[in-house]
Amino acid sequence: MNSRPRLVLASGSPRRLALLAQAGIEPEALLPADIDETPERGELPRRLAQRLAQQKLLAADARRKLTSEYDGAYLLAADTVVAVGRRILPKPEIAEEAADCLRLLSGRAHRVYTGIALMTPKGAIRTRLVETRVRFKRLSREEMDAYLASREWQGKAGGYAIQGLAGTFVIKLVGSYSNVVGLPLAETVALLAGERFPVLQRWGHPA
Numbered sequence: 200m201n202s203r204p205r206l207v208l209a210s211g212s213p214r215r216l217a218l219l220a221q222a223g224i225e226p227e228a229l230l231p232a233d234i235d236e237t238p239e240r241g242e243l244p245r246r247l248a249q250r251l252a253q254q255k256l257l258a259a260d261a262r263r264k265l266t267s268e269y270d271g272a273y274l275l276a277a278d279t280v281v282a283v284g285r286r287i288l289p290k291p292e293i294a295e296e297a298a299d300c301l302r303l304l305s306g307r308a309h310r311v312y313t314g315i316a317l318m319t320p321k322g323a324i325r326t327r328l329v330e331t332r333v334r335f336k337r338l339s340r341e342e343m344d345a346y347l348a349s350r351e352w353q354g355k356a357g358g359y360a361i362q363g364l365a366g367t368f369v370i371k372l373v374g375s376y377s378n379v380v381g382l383p384l385a386e387t388v389a390l391l392a393g394e395r396f397p398v399l400q401r402w403g404h405p406a
């Protein structure tokens with residue numbers, strides 16, 4: 200009998216997969232959603248993270264409906280946004296853009312928001328928004344140049360990855376660390392458990 204609840208991750212992010220694995224959850228499938236992530240005019244960072252997480256969820260839901268393979272599975276999506284005040288930082292693809300991000304983050308505090316969206320097997324949608332405050336030390340020219348040369352910033356919200364070399368820039372962090380990487384673990388587990396996905400029950404029975 201296979202009555203184990205299944206979970207599909209609406210993401211192509213290897214970091215989100217690794218974070219779920221850390222919680223003992225192995226998704227049945229990955230359904231990345233290709234959506235337009237451009238902020239709306241005047242959109243606040245927390246609203247953007249929430250909106251994009253929901254859009255990824257709905258796009259993945261539409262995709263899975265093309266086949267009936269993942270019917271009845273939980274579907275989870277997330278989106279991470281980095282902001283200095285109301286200013287939303289890009290996910291840089293070129294060094295110049297990444298350099299702008301580093302100059303903005305140097306010696307200052309910023310906020311990282313992750314929106315998470317869950318669709319239950321019955322089709323109900325539940326969302327959460329998690330905020331972490333991060334302060335970078337003041338970065339020297341050498342540090343910025345060395346980091347730009349690493350290319351670790353490419354495609355990362357705010358132009359850095361805390362789980363890599365940029366971890367050496369962090370002098371203060373208030374809130375969830377995993378939230379900065381891309382999926383807040385405590386809140387995600389609470390959301391799933393609250394919707395009867397048996398997270399803890401799996402810990403004694405690794406996949």
Ligand SMILES: Cc1cn([C@H]2C[C@H](O)[C@@H](COP(=O)(O)OP(=O)(O)OP(=O)(O)O)O2)c(=O)[nH]c1=O
Nearest residue numbers: 210211212278279355356359360361379380381
């Ligand atoms: C701030 C920060 C961001 N990031 C990354 C995580 C995300 O990949 C990216 C934020 O972009 P997202 O759009 O949230 O995620 P994604 O495009 O990688 O994956 P998908 O949409 O398929 O779920 O920034 C880090 O890896 N470490 C960090 O410290």
